[in-house]
Amino acid sequence: MGPFRNRAGRVRTTVIRTLFVLGTGVVLTFALSAWVRFSGLVRAPWAHDHCSRASSFWGRAMVRLAGVQVVLEGATREKLDRPLVVVANHQSWFDVFVLAGFLPGRARFVAKEELRRIPIFGAAWETCGHVRVNRGDRAEAVRSLNEAGARIRNERLNVILFPEGTRSADGHLLPFKKGAFVLALQTQVPILPVGVSGSRAVMGKDSFRIRPGVITVRLGEPISVDGLTTADRDEVLNRARRDILDLMDPRDAAPSLAHPPTPHPIPSETPATNPATNPSTSTENTE
Template structure:
């Protein structure tokens, strides 16, 4: 019963909050008001925090120092729950853009606001379109000095096992010469697993690892980079200590 009541509160908050912030964001970006950039900075964070609050979910961060000072990067994280997104988008202290499935653009209110703030839809069923989306992500990193957030598993893990990583995020980092920041999120599946509609209140933990530097690497090293990132995300989501001196095997090839 407590879980049901908690979930009803979440959905009530979600409806009101989504409409409020979407109208605010789309209005500011359509009219190109002077506070447009500030609205796209604060709006998504406040919206996600409202969903965390509505679901009774708190988030603890470790390793925020690895994002200071802010610089262009590709941030990769495991994905088990929608609450992984809310935890990251609600609290990351950097200018970020998410790469997400194109179906998100069709969600009423949310979709137009998401696009208006420069987040990047990707068509996973169309290789050419997916490559074009990654090209736009690269332009965003260069133009905005932003951090692009990607979930390289490509879908939510249903059982908590870290799935193999797709290579797009890592090719993008290598082509741009920007670091990969590994992130492990735990607790999301306990709050709202894949396919669930009810939310269990409780705590999540987000662990940010040292950046994997790619200076001197080429696209030919993509498999090695994928392996290094997968190993670090697994370590971080499991709560194990990060290897001394940063990710293993992230030195020059």
């Protein structure tokens, strides 16, 4: 009976933790959303600053409630002190929490239209200037990317996108959509590849169970797009995809997708390195 008892105890602990994190997370999300929305309605001069602080607090709180440790590698002031189009792999809702909470700098997400329909949260999303994309309407999606481009230029923000367009159920990198790379080329803003590992073990796509664990976020070298045009989008996409795969845990890289062909090399702003194997890589441990 010992092994069965131990297993039942682990299941019970997981269920209790999941209910606690989800319940507390819902209350926290709506409380912060209401505060951000109120700030926007009264046109408070500090509203946008509160958006960044609220997003960071929200992301860090959700991670800590779940008992998750975050390791951030490759984050340097020189790399992040400018507008960037940030592209990352997507395995879990915890990718959003981690990037919102731990990625330095002011950033806004480009995400699916459906988030706007969540009461209070959707209104706060609009107030903060996150960009929504209607994936079923190509013309509307183009307008959304143009809006993101204007925000990058006018407000010098980082824009975060998940080019897979959805969470990967098995952790392997899905095919990329081209919007993020067209955006970078049109604005002539460097692309920052980011590899997130460990989030699927915390909370997978088709599961509501939340488990403690370690999520590693590795920032690659910015990919320069100076002088390139939208005709180069496939080459830039392939370069970013290869860099993200190199930054991810190798167990999440399907062999057939590991290194798609790149017809012409796209230079990084500095020589490419792999933070996962470079001993000089900067690492931030949140605990």
